[in-house]
Amino acid sequence: MFIEPSLSGGRRGWIEVVCGSMFSGKTEELIRRLKRAKIANLKVEIFKPHVDTRYDVENIVSHDENKILSTPLESSQQILLLATDVDVVGIDEAQFFDEELPNVCEQLALRGIRVIVAGLDMDFQGRPFGPIPQLLAKADYITKLHAICVKCGNIANNSYRKVAGGNTVLLGEKDLYEPRCRHCYHENN
DSSP: OOOOOOOTTSOOOEEEEEEESTTSSHHHHHHHHHHHHHHTTOOEEEEEETTOOSSOSSEEEOTTOOEEEOEEESOTHHHHHHOOSOSEEEEOSGGGSOTTHHHHHHHHHHTTOEEEEEEESBOTTSSBOTTHHHHHHHOSEEEEEOEEOTTTSSEEOEEEESSOOOOSOOOOSTTTEEEEOHHHHHHOO
16 A cells, blocks of 8 residues: 655655556556545646547546546656646656656656656556656656456456557557456467
């Protein structure tokens, strides 16, 4: 369980990363943490990549249809311009941002901002995905979530793509992907 650090002794920023496979609850956890920050009367800004339009153009939406308003962006550098006078910055689907995202998060944390980032740590081929590996290296707190394997019921750490070919980025849900454990994932790859 994640315990939120205290802000006593001055305002200090940090980076939290919530990662895992598809259907593991990353966005749900991000929304939960952001709503708690709002309840605490903290100023919150939320961002997502403009390419993520699966459920909504502006809202971050979990698979359980829990949602929170966000600002879609084309570049991680835009976060630095828009995250002024805030206490907390939330970033969803971080794997779709550019490679500058870890540096942007570092700059925000140095400003005294709590940065909460959610994203896939591996692509459908089981390789590290986008800027997430560098974010994990810079993170003060890491939460790795797991889904349930649709084949055997064990914990799932992989996002199995049910259709062949295509680019690394193929936006889709249960129609294109399913969570699988290591064994069931490699059984078909």
